Amino acid sequence: MFFYEKYSTQGIGFQGDKNDVCAAHTFFTGGNFLCYHKNGIFMIFTGNSRKGSVMTAPNPVAFHIFGIDIRWYGILIATGFILAIIISYYRAPKHGIASEHVLDLAIWMIPISIIGARAYYVLFSWDLYRDNPISAFDIRAGGLAIHGGLIAGILTAYFVCRHYKIRMIEMMDTVFPTVALAQAIGRWGNFFNSEAHGGPTNLPWGIIVDGQKVHPTFLYESIWCFLLFLFLIWLDKRRKFPGQISCCYGMLYSFERGLVEQLRTDSLMIGPFKQAQVLSFFVFVFCLIAYIVLNDREKQKSKQIK
Numbered sequence: 001m002f003f004y005e006k007y008s009t010q011g012i013g014f015q016g017d018k019n020d021v022c023a024a025h026t027f028f029t030g031g032n033f034l035c036y037h038k039n040g041i042f043m044i045f046t047g048n049s050r051k052g053s054v055m056t057a058p059n060p061v062a063f064h065i066f067g068i069d070i071r072w073y074g075i076l077i078a079t080g081f082i083l084a085i086i087i088s089y090y091r092a093p094k095h096g097i098a099s100e101h102v103l104d105l106a107i108w109m110i111p112i113s114i115i116g117a118r119a120y121y122v123l124f125s126w127d128l129y130r131d132n133p134i135s136a137f138d139i140r141a142g143g144l145a146i147h148g149g150l151i152a153g154i155l156t157a158y159f160v161c162r163h164y165k166i167r168m169i170e171m172m173d174t175v176f177p178t179v180a181l182a183q184a185i186g187r188w189g190n191f192f193n194s195e196a197h198g199g200p201t202n203l204p205w206g207i208i209v210d211g212q213k214v215h216p217t218f219l220y221e222s223i224w225c226f227l228l229f230l231f232l233i234w235l236d237k238r239r240k241f242p243g244q245i246s247c248c249y250g251m252l253y254s255f256e257r258g259l260v261e262q263l264r265t266d267s268l269m270i271g272p273f274k275q276a277q278v279l280s281f282f283v284f285v286f287c288l289i290a291y292i293v294l295n296d297r298e299k300q301k302s303k304q305i306k
Helices: 072-095 099-124 133-137 146-164 168-186 188-192 217-236 244-261 275-305
Strands: 025-029 032-036 042-046 061-065 068-071 207-209 212-214
Touching: 061 072, 068 072, 072 099, 072 168, 072 188, 099 133, 099 146, 099 168, 146 168, 146 275, 168 188, 168 217, 168 244, 188 217, 217 244, 244 275
Parallel strands: none
Antiparallel strands: 025 032, 032 042, 061 068, 207 212
């Protein structure tokens, strides 16, 4: 049911069948709320009406090229990738890495990460593609799992760093802050696709999906990842040991994802458990242990030098 509750401080609204009401137009005249239904029916509600801030997803298609839909989902993900590459390119020398090697990594990592993200999603959502397997290759409408992309990206980085004889831990400290930025931008693609949202809510910042006000979990993660990007950039200037940035990214992103995943209604599952929460738990524990070990190792080195 579509509900215009957001427009009236009196709690007065208009309810009806979604297919009918979605075509309605609304106007605000002084203290009145006027709804014009597609069938020509006018409904006027009195009271101190005010337009709320509830968001609804705009058209997921940005424009067309030769009859092909170019969707905001792809544009936002591409924008995140580009900014991550540019920032990492200029950050690389600080970590003893030639900037050109960031491009070498990007050439391989971007396509492999996308393949990994899609394969991970399809693997845990096979029931959606069982009857039409070819649809598993259509990623324009969404269906990319960040954990799959991260796993594929880290494996790619390992082989690229090995080939160019680069310390992988330095490359990870270079790249991970910008990965958080790319996630912050890419999450808005979920908004345009009306996906990756939470359950019903009455909070003022809820969004309308299928006629229902729900948690904008994409927004929660976008804000968190942007703040995480800023924090990691700040921390990198004060880094105490190689790997500190990577470990902090792993812990802080996993912490947030575990919490936000609880709100989502479209989670990939491992039996009765949400796979993102299970994986986030193990990643958090692994990164915490790695942080302690690497920090202790750096302290031991400092003592030996003294």
